[in-house]
Amino acid sequence: MTPLRWLATSLLVAGLLVAGKVPSTWADTTLPETVIDTFANVTDRARRLAASSYEAPAGHRSEALRDIDYDVYRSIRFRPEAARWRDEGLFSVQLFHPGFLFERPVRLHLIEDGERHPVPFRSSWFRYDGAAASLAEADLSGAGYAGFRLHYPLNREDYHDEFLVFQGASYFRLVGRDQGYGLSARGLAIDTATAGGEEFPAFREFWLFKPEPTATRLDLVALLDSPSLAGAYHFRVHPGEHVEVEVEARLFARREVQKLGIAPLTSMFMHGDVSPSNADDFRPQVHDSEGLLVQTHAGEWIWRPLSNPRELRITRQRDENPAGFGLAQRDRDFDHYLDMESRYERRPSHWIAPLHDWGPGSVELVEIPSDTETNDNIVAYWVPEEPLAANESRTYRYRLSTFDARRPEQTLASAVRTRQGWGAVPGQSDPPPRSLRQFMVDFRGGELSSLDASHPVEARLEVSSGEARQVRVQRLPDGETWRASFRLQPEGATPADMRLALTLRDRLMSETWNYVWNPDELR
Numbered sequence: 001m002t003p004l005r006w007l008a009t010s011l012l013v014a015g016l017l018v019a020g021k022v023p024s025t026w027a028d029t030t031l032p033e034t035v036i037d038t039f040a041n042v043t044d045r046a047r048r049l050a051a052s053s054y055e056a057p058a059g060h061r062s063e064a065l066r067d068i069d070y071d072v073y074r075s076i077r078f079r080p081e082a083a084r085w086r087d088e089g090l091f092s093v094q095l096f097h098p099g100f101l102f103e104r105p106v107r108l109h110l111i112e113d114g115e116r117h118p119v120p121f122r123s124s125w126f127r128y129d130g131a132a133a134s135l136a137e138a139d140l141s142g143a144g145y146a147g148f149r150l151h152y153p154l155n156r157e158d159y160h161d162e163f164l165v166f167q168g169a170s171y172f173r174l175v176g177r178d179q180g181y182g183l184s185a186r187g188l189a190i191d192t193a194t195a196g197g198e199e200f201p202a203f204r205e206f207w208l209f210k211p212e213p214t215a216t217r218l219d220l221v222a223l224l225d226s227p228s229l230a231g232a233y234h235f236r237v238h239p240g241e242h243v244e245v246e247v248e249a250r251l252f253a254r255r256e257v258q259k260l261g262i263a264p265l266t267s268m269f270m271h272g273d274v275s276p277s278n279a280d281d282f283r284p285q286v287h288d289s290e291g292l293l294v295q296t297h298a299g300e301w302i303w304r305p306l307s308n309p310r311e312l313r314i315t316r317q318r319d320e321n322p323a324g325f326g327l328a329q330r331d332r333d334f335d336h337y338l339d340m341e342s343r344y345e346r347r348p349s350h351w352i353a354p355l356h357d358w359g360p361g362s363v364e365l366v367e368i369p370s371d372t373e374t375n376d377n378i379v380a381y382w383v384p385e386e387p388l389a390a391n392e393s394r395t396y397r398y399r400l401s402t403f404d405a406r407r408p409e410q411t412l413a414s415a416v417r418t419r420q421g422w423g424a425v426p427g428q429s430d431p432p433p434r435s436l437r438q439f440m441v442d443f444r445g446g447e448l449s450s451l452d453a454s455h456p457v458e459a460r461l462e463v464s465s466g467e468a469r470q471v472r473v474q475r476l477p478d479g480e481t482w483r484a485s486f487r488l489q490p491e492g493a494t495p496a497d498m499r500l501a502l503t504l505r506d507r508l509m510s511e512t513w514n515y516v517w518n519p520d521e522l523r
Helices: 034-052 130-137 446-452
Strands: 008-009 075-080 092-096 107-112 115-120 126-128 147-156 159-167 172-173 184-186 187-188 204-207 220-223 228-239 244-253 260-267 269-273 293-297 301-305 315-318 325-327 350-355 360-367 376-385 395-402 414-422 437-444 459-463 467-475 483-491 496-504 511-517
Touching: 008 360, 034 204, 034 220, 034 228, 034 244, 075 092, 075 414, 092 159, 126 130, 260 325, 260 350, 260 395, 293 360, 301 315, 301 414, 315 511, 414 511, 437 446, 437 496, 437 511, 459 467, 459 483, 483 496
Parallel strands: 008 315, 107 204, 301 511
Antiparallel strands: 075 126, 092 147, 107 115, 147 159, 159 172, 172 184, 184 260, 187 260, 204 220, 220 228, 228 244, 244 395, 260 376, 293 301, 293 325, 315 360, 325 350, 350 395, 360 376, 414 437, 437 483, 459 496, 467 483, 496 511
C-alpha cells in the first residue's frame, strides 16, 4: 500500500456517538408485516453469525464455470420472458449468471402472498451465445446466481427499464430517468486505504417482496457477512425521475473494526478540468463523478473537485451528524466529453442523507492513482469517530438517491468549473518558477447569477500553507457565471488546503470550494 502523503482535516464539531440508539423499525407504519418479520429474522441470523467464527462461502460447484473469461461471460444473456413477476405489476426481476468474477453465488428468495419461494438455478432461463455456446450442454445444476436486477417503467410506460442492480460483494448500482450506469453504491466498507488491506463484506442472501400490481415501491432484505462482522439490511426502493432507496443496516461485530465505512460510494476519475496536465486522450474529460459534495450539520455546502493523483490521497471532512454527502457528475454537456460510447454526461450523481443522528465522524474521500478508466479509483463514505468494538452492534439508517447536476435543496451558486496552470504571464522575460500556480474557479446559480457586474462580489479565500496572491472576482461574458482567480505560491513541498467562497457585502453567495493542491502533482 502506498504510504499516505497528506491528510486534510477541517474540524467542525465534536460530540458523542449515538449510532445504534435508534428505533428498530422504520417510522413508516405502512411497512408490511411480512417485511418486518423477515427483517427481524434476518437480524437474529446476523447476530448469531457474528457470535460464531467466520466461514467463507463456497464457490459454485460446476467445473464448467471455473475458467470462463470476460468474453464468455458477456455472451450469456438472461431471457427477458423468464423474468420473475413479468406482466404481473410494475416491477420485474431478472437474474445474473454465475462465473467469471462472480465465483460465489448468492441465495435468492421471492416473498409472494406471505410465502417464501427459493429461486433455484435454471439454465433454461439463459441464452448461451457465441463463445458461451458450450455451456448450454454443461451440467450447471446448483450453480446459483451472481445477483439480480430490478426493472420498472422508468422512462416509458410500455417498457420496463433496468434501474437497480445487485451484483458482486456488497455493490449495487442505480440510475434515475434518462441516466446511464456510472458510479456504484456499496453496503459497507471496512478498512479502506489502510496498510492492512481492505476487507470486502458481501451480501450472501436476499429476500425480495412482491409488490401489489400498482405499487410504486419495493422492499428487499439482505444478509451481509464478512470476517469482521455480519449484518441485516432492509432496502425500501422508490423508482422515479430520481430513484430513492431508504436503507437500514443493523451491524454485529465479530472483532474490532478500526475504520468502518458507512454508505460507501465508489466511482472513477481519470482526468478533467482541474487535472494538472492534458491527458493523451481525444476526450477533454473522462470521469463517472467529478466532485464530492458535502452538506454539514450547520448547513454549509462544500464542493471538493476530484483528482487522479500520483500517489494515494485521503482527505477528511470532520463533522457531527452531517446533513448529507455524495459524489456528483455536475457537467452534463456532451461537448465536454465527446464520448459516444461511454456517454459520461449521462452518468448519475448519488446523495446520502442520514435519517437519524450519526454522531461525530468524518466524510472520508479516497483518491487512488489509476491509468485506466476501467478501474474505480474514487471512494467516499462516512467514518464514525469511534471504532466498532468486538461484540458491539450498531444501526445506521439513511436515504440514497440519484440526482443530476445539483441537489434541489441547494440554493447557493455552485462551482461549475475549476482550472489551474502555471502562474506565469505570457512572454514574461523573467518568469516565476512553475511551482507558482494560477487557479480559476467559476461559480453559477442562485442569486449570484442575477447580479450585475457592478455588484461588489468578493472572494473569501483561506489557504492552510503557502501564499495566495492577486485574488480577483469578475463576471464572465455569459452574464451568469462569476470567476474567482488567484495565484498560489506553495510552501515548498507542503500541500495547500484551500477554501473559497463568494460573498456580497459579507453575505454568502456560493457554496465553499475546497481543494488540496499537492506540489508533487506538478507534471
